Each structure stands twice: as C-alpha cells, then as structure tokens.
Amino acid sequence: MKVNGSPCRTIRVDPDDRRRILTIDQRRLPFELVEHPLLTLDDAVEAIAAMIVRGAPLIGVTAAYGLYLAALEAPADDSLRAWMRAAGERLKSARPTAVNLAWAVERVLAAIEESDDDQAERALCVAEEIEREDVESCRSIGEHGVRLIEEIAERTDGSPVNVLTHCNAGWLACVDYGTATSPIYAAHDRGVPLHVWVDETRPRNQGARLTAWELAQHGVAHTVIVDNAGGHLMQHGMVDIVLVGSDRTTASGDVCNKIGTYLKALAAHDNGIPFYAALPSSTIDWTMRDGVREIPIEERDGDEVRSVDAFVDGALRSVAVLPRETPVSNFGFDVTPARLVTGIITERGICEASETGLRGLFPEAPKR
Ligand code: MRU
Numbered sequence: 001m002k003v004n005g006s007p008c009r010t011i012r013v014d015p016d017d018r019r020r021i022l023t024i025d026q027r028r029l030p031f032e033l034v035e036h037p038l039l040t041l042d043d044a045v046e047a048i049a050a051m052i053v054r055g056a057p058l059i060g061v062t063a064a065y066g067l068y069l070a071a072l073e074a075p076a077d078d079s080l081r082a083w084m085r086a087a088g089e090r091l092k093s094a095r096p097t098a099v100n101l102a103w104a105v106e107r108v109l110a111a112i113e114e115s116d117d118d119q120a121e122r123a124l125c126v127a128e129e130i131e132r133e134d135v136e137s138c139r140s141i142g143e144h145g146v147r148l149i150e151e152i153a154e155r156t157d158g159s160p161v162n163v164l165t166h167c168n169a170g171w172l173a174c175v176d177y178g179t180a181t182s183p184i185y186a187a188h189d190r191g192v193p194l195h196v197w198v199d200e201t202r203p204r205n206q207g208a209r210l211t212a213w214e215l216a217q218h219g220v221a222h223t224v225i226v227d228n229a230g231g232h233l234m235q236h237g238m239v240d241i242v243l244v245g246s247d248r249t250t251a252s253g254d255v256c257n258k259i260g261t262y263l264k265a266l267a268a269h270d271n272g273i274p275f276y277a278a279l280p281s282s283t284i285d286w287t288m289r290d291g292v293r294e295i296p297i298e299e300r301d302g303d304e305v306r307s308v309d310a311f312v313d314g315a316l317r318s319v320a321v322l323p324r325e326t327p328v329s330n331f332g333f334d335v336t337p338a339r340l341v342t343g344i345i346t347e348r349g350i351c352e353a354s355e356t357g358l359r360g361l362f363p364e365a366p367k368r
Pocket of ligand 1: 054055056057098166167168169170173174178179180206244245246247257258332
C-alpha cells in the first residue's frame, strides 16, 4: 500500500545488502515511520517478541527470514541441521498464538532438509516465496470480500457502508493489503462509499495507532472508538458488517483473534449484523477443532496494561496509567466460536465457518 503516495511493504530484503532484512518498527507508528533492519537470528526473535513486527502473517514471514539469517550465521560443520532446528524452536517460542509462525518455520526447515543446495540460499528462496504468497493471498481476500461490502452498498441509499474492525488486520499485519482491510481497500478503490469504525484495541492500541494510520494513508473515512463502544453502535444501526482478522482458525471454523474480538461477535450476533473473519489459509490450524480448549493464548507483560506508549517531546515514552503494584491480567487473544462467525473470507473464496466449509475450499488440507 502507499505511504505518503509511495508504495510501501512491511518487510523486504535490503536491495543493497542481501544479508539484511528491512522491517518497519511498528512500535513507533503513527508518529514516525522508522525502518528496522534485522541482521541476525537474535534480531528476528527480538522483533517478533517485542512486537516491532506483529500480526499473524507478518510474524510468519519474519520467522522465515529469521531462519535465513540463522543459516548465514551457522557453523561450517555437520551440526547445521541441529543448529537450524534450534533456531526454528527459538522463533516459534517468540509468540505462541499465531499459527503462521510455526507454519512458516516448518516450511523453511522442511525445504532446507530436503535439499542439497546452499542452506542459506534455500531458506532465502522459501522466505521470499512465503512473502510473495502472502501478498497474493491478501490481494485475493480483497477480491472475494469486496462483494460483501458491495452487496450492502446496493441495498442502501448511497450512504456509506459502516464497517467495524478490531485490532490491526491491515497491511501492517501482513506484507501488503492486509486481511480484514483488503476488502475495505478494494471497495474504496471501486468507489463504494464506506466508513470504518476502528476499535482502539487496548492495551497496545493497534487499532488506534496502526489501522487508523493505514486507513488515513489510503484516504478511507474512519473513526476511532473505545473498545467498549461497538455494542452501542450496533444497537443503533451504525454498523453494517464486522470484519476482523485471525491469528489461528481451527479446522472447525473457530476464530482466534485479538482479545475483545469475541465480545464484538456476541454483540453482532445479538443485533443480526454479519461478522466475517478474513484470513489466508496459512492461518488455519488443521490439527485443531476446539479453539477455546486447544489454542494457546498468549499472556503478555502486565506493564502493557499499567501504561500506555505516548510520544512526548518527539520521543516514544511509556506513561503510567496505574500504580506499578496494581495487579493486572493481560491475555492477548480470545476465541470466537464458529457459531458466531457468519463466514470466513480466504484467498480461495468465502465459506461457512465450519469444517465442511473450509475443507470445501481447501480439499488438499491435511486430515487430522
Ligand atoms: O498482537 P498482534 O498485534 O500481533 O495481534 C494481531 C491481530 O490480532 C490481528 O488481528 C491478526 O494477527 C490478524 S492479522 C492479518
């Protein structure tokens, strides 16, 4: 997507030095757009754990490049395979919920282990392939999802379609286009009048800081709301459709996404508002069926709740909103059961949130 009119992606190999991977330090947005280079495996692990990069698809792509960086650092002896497996484990444990991370790591490791080529070159080749596929998947999600917005627009009198979204499932969470935002950008580009309600998404405010910035850059009308406002807006006919992303979706269609997504789905269900999750198939965990019981939910540092990040005098500062000793809990994600999900938008089309629906689109997916 464009930033200040120029094309921008979240991750790329440095064209001047292929041993460097360039990312954006998302902790500094929306105040500063700062490039963050990764030179080592440690850098990649740190970028994922500290949420310099975040969002399920992007952490998968970053992990794939992390293995390339690990291969560049590997000892020149026959412990290479163990070295790469250990690097994979470190990357996988950086964040537990988004399945794209483990998926990307296993894909790169399998490709390396099957090949006699230079390991670093092979890892780089697969990481670039995952990156390209993510762009293409997100673009296709937009092509399929846009018709949901167009159908609503056809029923209205020309007033904007009101979309509500949670967290950042935009291009910043992927490589380009985004998942939940891809149909939004496609509709905007086709001239469909629309407006987006952006949940601020405490504690890290990915909605207020990242989604609102992205939408502003693309010229999409939007309004940031506090996390608890969605239900009220829905009761008053101010939301036509809810579009969210996912960090892990079970084979049965349960959708795990940023904490608070479940409450939006409950409110949407109560008010008869369609609730869709947009996700590339790399986010589907075909080994799981019961999302509430099986998906590991990340618990993050309580200081994220006790403070907010703010830009003060041109510098990023953490500002306390609670005394240090206040007990807090900080679950990062929740699970929306399939029964509350109207449908799932994937790169192959839109389906019912069920095993039949998902397997209908992905018949080649592994059986459990
Ligand atoms: O904790 P984050 O910022 O990595 O959480 C991101 C989300 O929950 C997104 O909605 C999800 O990854 C889908 S992104 C396309």
